[in-house]
Amino acid sequence: MAHSQAQKFWQSPTQQFVSCTISACFDPMSKPSIPYVEGATFEVRRHEPPQPTRGSSCIANPTDMKEQQRMSLLERCFLHPPLPGPATPAGSDSEYESVPSSSLSLLRILKPISVHDNQAAQIILCGSGGDMIAKFYDPLYAATPTRENDIFADPFRTADYSYAHETAAYEALTRFAARHPHISCFFPRYYGSYTCEISTPLAGKTRTVRLILMEYIEGTCLSKVDPTQIPPLPQDGRKCIMASIVNAESALSAGGLNHRDLFPRNIILRGYLGGRAGLAAVTTGELKRSSDFSVVVLDFGRSDILHGKRCADDQGRPISPILRWDRRTEIHIDWQLLGWVDWDWQAWLEQQWKNSTTYAPITEELRKTWLGVYDRQFTVPPPVPLRKNKETDGLEVPVMLKSRSKILR
DSSP: OOOHHHHHHHHHOOSSSOOOOTTTOOOTTTTOOOOOTTTEEEEEEEOOOOOOTTTOBBOOOOHHHHHHHHSOOOHHHHHSOOOOOOOOTTTTOOOOTSSSGGGEEEESSSSSEEETTTSSSSEEETTTOOOOEEEEEEEGGOOOOOBTTTTTBOOHHHHHHHHHHHHHHHHHHHHHHHHGGGGGGSSSOHHHHHEEEOOOOOTEEEEEEEEEEEEESEEEGGGOTTTTTTSOOOOOHHHHHHHHHHHHHHHTTTTTTTSSSSSSGGEEEEEESOOOOHHHHHHHHHHGGGGGEEEEEETTTTEEEOOOSSOOOOTOOOOOOHHHHHHTTTHHHHHHTTTOOSSSSSHHHHHHHOOOOSOEEEEEEHHHHHHHHHHHHHHOOOOOOEOOOGTTTTTEEEEEHHHHHHTOO
């Protein structure tokens, strides 16, 4: 994006922070209305995010649980502001030159993209031409703590974790793409991290919320494509899409990224012609060549940066998918359960990438490093029992498909 385009979007601050619509009989124990609505404006400034902490937990402790029982989520926001980081004053130099920091002040929402109560982040469209996305890590509207595996998630730790890990991921990928430009097509262009203050119905009090800006990607989210529809999506098309996902993930991993949340909801299918890959092309089987489309990976809030582990060879070539996507990995199992994969996975990996020169040659050292790690991290389950399922047109499917797939989309 040219600087002139960015300058059209950012305006001088002429308005106060956006205010929530509050009734006269506001109950302080309830939440204010979601402020991320069309036309709303937010004054933002650059912010240096905290470093991600490996092994940090988002689970609420007993003190959090007691606090949750006696205080509203709004009141808790004042007790648990975001983790600190040195804010970069407006006008200072920035690594992300696509959006000059000297002109950053007022962000205007053009359209909500994914704005709901009870979700981890709020996504809105902004930019002079509607070409940017702002992602707000707002714990006030995070998912209400629910029991999952007998534990509770803390919304404040979750917001801090997601912000720190996603910014670290984008910064690492941006640096890696500067040396290896071919991977830049696999993730949105990153415009930096920011902070803003949002007014509240409590007199004189504002909440601090972190956010990031990134490129808006036009396309079809893969979560909108149901591979088990009747009739099911042609296998050739699914293989083509899976190969592109594997190539994208492998390319990003060369930059040291472990995504850890690679599911259809975080994949955008983008056609080269017209900017959009139509669902009809996928459904009818017309989509058979990877040159017909590209995939873009989103949402790095759960990702880790792999330190001290060899992710590429001396030429910058990624580790082969034959190792990273071995049948014992959890990634492959999840995609199988969602109905995308119904073929011999390992044989397909060998067929697709055994002789590929795009990836680092498989050595005994690499095989031991990668498959040894999987052996330690994952207990290899017994073969998944199969049964006939009328809902999938009589195809043999894993018996756990229905319950397991609910949490994957």
